[in-house]
Amino acid sequence: MNQEHGHDDGTGDAADGAEATRRDAGDAESSRASRGWWDRNADEYQNEHGSFLGDDRFVWGPEGLDEAEAGLLGPADALKGLDVLEIGAGAAQCSRWLAARGARPVALDLSHRQLQHALRIGGDVPLVEADAGALPFRDGSFDLACSAYGAVPFVADPVRVFREVRRVLRPGGRWVFSVTHPIRWAFPDEPGPEGLSVAASYFDRTPYVEQDEEGRAVYVEHHRTIGDRVRDVVAGGFRLVDLVEPEWPAWNSQEWGGWSPLRGNLIPGTAIFVCERAERAE
Numbered sequence: 001m002n003q004e005h006g007h008d009d010g011t012g013d014a015a016d017g018a019e020a021t022r023r024d025a026g027d028a029e030s031s032r033a034s035r036g037w038w039d040r041n042a043d044e045y046q047n048e049h050g051s052f053l054g055d056d057r058f059v060w061g062p063e064g065l066d067e068a069e070a071g072l073l074g075p076a077d078a079l080k081g082l083d084v085l086e087i088g089a090g091a092a093q094c095s096r097w098l099a100a101r102g103a104r105p106v107a108l109d110l111s112h113r114q115l116q117h118a119l120r121i122g123g124d125v126p127l128v129e130a131d132a133g134a135l136p137f138r139d140g141s142f143d144l145a146c147s148a149y150g151a152v153p154f155v156a157d158p159v160r161v162f163r164e165v166r167r168v169l170r171p172g173g174r175w176v177f178s179v180t181h182p183i184r185w186a187f188p189d190e191p192g193p194e195g196l197s198v199a200a201s202y203f204d205r206t207p208y209v210e211q212d213e214e215g216r217a218v219y220v221e222h223h224r225t226i227g228d229r230v231r232d233v234v235a236g237g238f239r240l241v242d243l244v245e246p247e248w249p250a251w252n253s254q255e256w257g258g259w260s261p262l263r264g265n266l267i268p269g270t271a272i273f274v275c276e277r278a279e280r281a282e
Contacts, residue, residue, distance in 0.1 A: 017212075017213075018210040018211060018212055018218050018219070019210065019211055019212075019213075020208070020209070020210050021208075021209050021210075021211065022204070022206040022207065022208060022209065023206065023207065023209050024206065024207065025156060025207045025209050025217055025220045025222075026156050027133065027155070027156045027157055027160075029156075029217050029220065030154060030155060030156045030207075030217070030220040030222070031110070031131055031133070031155070032217070033209075033217040033218055033219055033220045034110055034111075034154045034219075034220065035110045035111060035112075036218060037218055037219045038109075038110065038111035038113065038114055039111050039112055039113040039114075040113075042090075042111055042113035042114045042116070042117055043113070043117075045090075045114075046090075046091055046114075046117045049256070050091070052064075052254065052256075053090075053091075053093050054093055055093060055096060055121050056093060056096035056097050056100060056123075057093055057094075057097055058093070058094040058097040058098065058148070059093070059094075059148065060072070060148050060178045060244075060246065060270065060272055061148065061149060061178050061246060061259075061269065061270035061272070062254070062256040062257075062259035062264075062269060062270065063246040063247070063248050063249065063252060063259070063264060063269060063270055064249060064251075064252045065244075065246040065270070065272075067094070067097065068097075070244070072176045072242070072244065072272060072274050073144055073146060073174060073176055074144075074174065076101050077101075079098060079101040079102060079103040079144075080101060080102030080103065081102060081103070081104070082103045082104065082143040082144055083103075083104050083106075083141060083142045083143050083144075084098050084103045084104065084105040084106070084142060084143065084144045084145070084146065085105070085106050085108060085135075085137070085141075085142045085144070085145040085146070085165075085168060086098070086105055086106070086107045086108065086145075086146055086147065086150070087108050087132050087145060087146070087147040087150050087151050087161075087165070087177075088108070088109055088110070088132065088147050088148075088149065088150010088151035088152075089107035089108055089109045089114075089115075089118065089127075089150060090109060090111075090114045090117070090118070090150065091114060091115075091117035091118045091120075091121055092105075092107035092115075092118035092121070092123070092125050092127065093121075094107075094146065094148055095107040095123075095125040096121070096123050096125060099123065099124065099125055103144075105125055105126075106125070106126045106127075106128060106137075106142075107125050107126070107127050107128070108127075108128045108129075108130055108132070108135070109127075109128075109129065109150070110129070110130070110131055110132070110151070111129075112129055115127045115129055132147075132150075132151035132152075132155065132161045132164065132165075133155060133157065133160045133161050133164060134164065135164045135165070135167070135168050137168045138168070139167050139168065140168070140169070140170045140171075141168045141170075142168050142169055142170065142173060143169070143170055143173055143174075144169075144173060144174050144175075144176075145165045145168070145169060145173065145174070145175045145176075146175070146176045146177065147176075147177040147178070148177075148178050149178055149179065149180075150177075152177050152179050153179045153180055153221050153222060154220060154221060154222065155222065156207070156220075156222055158222075158224065158229075158232045158236075159232050159235045159236050161236075162175070162232060162233060162235070162236020162237065162238060163236050163237060165236070166236055166237040166238060166277055166278075169277045170277075171277060171279055172276065172277060172279070173276070173277045174241075174274070174275065174276050174277075175238060175275045175276070175277070176272065176273065176274050176275065177272070177273055177275075178270050178271065178272040178273075179229070179270070179271055179273075180221075180269070180270065180271075181245065181267075181268040181269050181270055181271045182202070182223065182224060182225050182226050182228075182229065182271065183202060183226075183267060183268060184258065184267070184268075184269060185200065185202060185204075185223045186198045186199070186200055186201065186202040187199060187200075187258075187263075187267070188258075189257060189258035190258055191255045191257070191258055191259065191260030191262065191263060192260070192262065193262070195258055195260075195262075195263055196262075196263065196266065196267075202225065203225065204223070205222075205223050205224065205225075205228070206223070207220055207221065207222045207223065208220070208221045208222075208223070226243075226271070229271070229273060230243075233273060233275050234278075237277065237278050237280070238275035238276060238277060238278055239275065239276050239277075239278045240273065240274070240275055241274045241275060241276050242272075242273075242274035243271060243272070243273060243274070244271070244272040244274065245268040245270070245271055245272075246268075246269075246270050246272070247264075247265075247268075248261055248264025248265050248269075252264075
């Protein structure tokens with residue numbers, strides 16, 4: 001799972017001396033910033049969150065919803081023999097879980113350093129370093145595709161990604177991805193009470209950007225409303241089957257950035273889109 005800021009409205013000072021702002025950021029700038037950010041921060045990310053994510057668990061978000069419980073990709077006993085593409089795989093924890101169920105996963109990530117962590121943990125999952133907007137696979141290579149906070153929040157043109165995912169899926173293929181719940185963009189990215197008051201417009205789609213002293217983006221995250229996401233899914237050639245908003249479980253006492261038991265019990269933090277490849281004429 002490649003999820004970090006979830007920044008919500010967050011403007012002001014960012015980590016490492018970068019300035020946080022809201023401004024436009026296109027495909028190339030967003031991709032360059034994401035690769036650089038994850039390469040620089042992969043070690044800290046895995047050190048901080050690795051124990052929660054595990055080496056071979058499939059966790060959909062900070063709430064801790066586990067695919068073993070949720071079955072959003074389908075029944076676990078039906079995964080055996082299926083070709084599965086994990087996009088934004090990080091250290092490939094989800095792919096290892098899939099492999100243990102008998103699936104044939106491929107773990108793809110933009111960040112070389114994240115994939116080095118996948119190598120460190122080990123396993124036989126194939127690793128591919130590539131951009132989600134230009135998947136290096138033939139048409140109809142996979143039965144399923146999934147992404148736990150990977151790629152989708154960080155790209156300027158999600159429809160381009162969805163169309164690529166549709167291209168590499170076989171007829172009837174399922175595509176399931178999780179992102180920061182769009183409502184969070186209206187609230188400050190704080191786990192405590194200060195994160196419970198609306199501070200920005202939910203309808204402001206201006207990207208959140210952290211930039212260096214020269215104005216170069218070092219981190220970019222893109223906001224889409226719930227309606228935008230649904231329209232993007234359809235424009236990408238998919239049919240929306242389900243929209244899951246995990247509730248915060250009683251056992252989970254952790255804080256992860258702006259995610260916390262306090263906020264999680266009041267407002268959703270994650271949205272999971274369960275989609276199937278539409279078989280319409282193109």
